Amino acid sequence: MVALAVTERASTALARGAALDVEGVSHAFDIDGAVLPVLDDVSFSVKPGEFVALLGPSGCGKSTLLRLVAGLEAPRSGTLREDGDPITGPFPSRVVVFQDPTLFPWRTVWNNVALGLEAQGILKTQRHRVDAAIELVGLSGFRNAYPHQLSGGMAQRVALARALVNDPQLLILDEPLGKLDSLTRITMQAEIASLWQRSGFTTLLVTHDVEEAVFLANRVIVFSDRPARIKADIAVDSPYPRHRGDPKLSELRRNILGLLGLDATW
Numbered sequence: 001m002v003a004l005a006v007t008e009r010a011s012t013a014l015a016r017g018a019a020l021d022v023e024g025v026s027h028a029f030d031i032d033g034a035v036l037p038v039l040d041d042v043s044f045s046v047k048p049g050e051f052v053a054l055l056g057p058s059g060c061g062k063s064t065l066l067r068l069v070a071g072l073e074a075p076r077s078g079t080l081r082e083d084g085d086p087i088t089g090p091f092p093s094r095v096v097v098f099q100d101p102t103l104f105p106w107r108t109v110w111n112n113v114a115l116g117l118e119a120q121g122i123l124k125t126q127r128h129r130v131d132a133a134i135e136l137v138g139l140s141g142f143r144n145a146y147p148h149q150l151s152g153g154m155a156q157r158v159a160l161a162r163a164l165v166n167d168p169q170l171l172i173l174d175e176p177l178g179k180l181d182s183l184t185r186i187t188m189q190a191e192i193a194s195l196w197q198r199s200g201f202t203t204l205l206v207t208h209d210v211e212e213a214v215f216l217a218n219r220v221i222v223f224s225d226r227p228a229r230i231k232a233d234i235a236v237d238s239p240y241p242r243h244r245g246d247p248k249l250s251e252l253r254r255n256i257l258g259l260l261g262l263d264a265t266w
Contacts, residue, residue, distance in 0.1 A: 017202030018082050018093060018169035020046040020069065025078030026227075027064060037227035038064050039075070044221060044233060051196055051203040053213035055256060056223030062206045065228070066174050069204060070096050082170065092120070095168040099175045101159035103147040109134065109158050110143040116166045133165040136195065153184035160192070164199065171196075173205040177212070189215055190241075197240060210260075214252045215242055222259045231259055 027039040038061040046052050054062045067073045068080055071090040080087040082094065095116075103112045114130045117123040123130075134143050137157040147155060156176060163171060173192075177185045193216055196203050207213050213220045214236050222232040234256065238248050 016169070016200035017049045019048050019084070020170060020202060020204070021079075021081040021084075022065075022069070023079045023081070025065070025068065025075045025080060027061070027068065027073075027075045027077075028227075039068075040227040040229050042078070042228060042230060044230060046202055046204065046219075049200050049202055050219060051193075051205070051217045052219045052221060053205045053207055053217035054221050054223065055207065055210060055213050055260070056228060057225050057260065058208065060223050060226045061228035062223060063174050066096065066172050066204065066206055069170075070094050070172050072096075092116070092166055093169040094172060095163040095166050095170070096172040096174060097156075097159050097163050097176045099178045101147075101155040103155060103158055105147050108144050108146055109139060109150070109161075112147070112158055113161045113165050115162060129165050129167075133161040136164060136198075137161045137191070151184070152180050153188055156180065156188060157191070160195065164195070168201050171201045171203045173203065175206055175208065178208070185212075192216060193240060193242075210253050210256050211244065211249075214249050214256070215244060220252075220256060222256060232256075 022042055022044050025039055025042045026037070028035050028037045030036075042065065054065065056062050064073075068075050069087065071087045071094065074088070082091075110130060113133055114123055114127075117126050117129060131143070134140055137160050139154065139157055139161065142150065142154065147158070150158065159176070177188050180188060189212055205213070205217065218236050220234045220236060221230055222234065223229065224231050234252065236249075236252060238246055242249065
């Protein structure tokens with residue numbers, strides 16, 4: 001594992017989120033009678049309020065790790081803990097936003113965002129949380145719109161609002177901007193950073209975009225090919241708001257591309 005400095009950058013404003021501990025986690029899939037190793041002895045910790053990006057080759061196991069953190073699957077070995085308690089299944093404090101917004105086409109923006117509170121049986125008394133979440137992502141004027149009336153970026157904002165209405169302590173982002181055009185993606189990156197700073201939740205992001213990782217996160221964890229092992233845990237200590245032309249961010253991009261074997265293309 002490459003040793004690159006990790007700083008103590010989490011500020012008091014970013015202390016509302018959950019702590020996450022991944023301890024010796026290995027995982028594999030059974031495919032046609034054969035065992036396919038996916039994760040190999042992965043260990044790292046995330047402090048409350050940190051924004052950590054996971055980078056690595058396609059198919060190395062990053063999204064699988066997110067599913068384990070979310071409690072959607074159990075690891076073959078090792079332990080995952082949230083605030084010291086073992087993760088044994090899904091829990092409202094951990095919310096996942098996937099690449100596809102997966103909105104219900106027959107429900108309005110407001111009703112899509114309300115799904116979580118509705119499922120918990122608390123919507124009647126907590127309707128204000130739906131309005132607040134929609135306002136937070138800048139869609140107050142579209143609360144009665146249907147998904148087919150939204151752009152791709154707006155639909156992903158609805159997915160974020162649907163996650164935020166549950167007041168997550170740990171927001172899990174699985175390439176949420178991967179299907180957006182480049183201009184919308186840049187706008188959404190800035191909005192995600194702003195939401196994270198205002199709300200204080202811990203964030204775990206899987207992305208294939210090195211620039212996105214260093215622009216958003218205050219730590220970037222780089223994985224090897226499958227089965228994924230941690231190659232480097234890198235601090236991104238530039239202050240927010242960040243500027244893409246910052247020489248420090250450019251140097252970090254170059255270092256990370258080198259770890260991924262892509263530095264010759266930079």
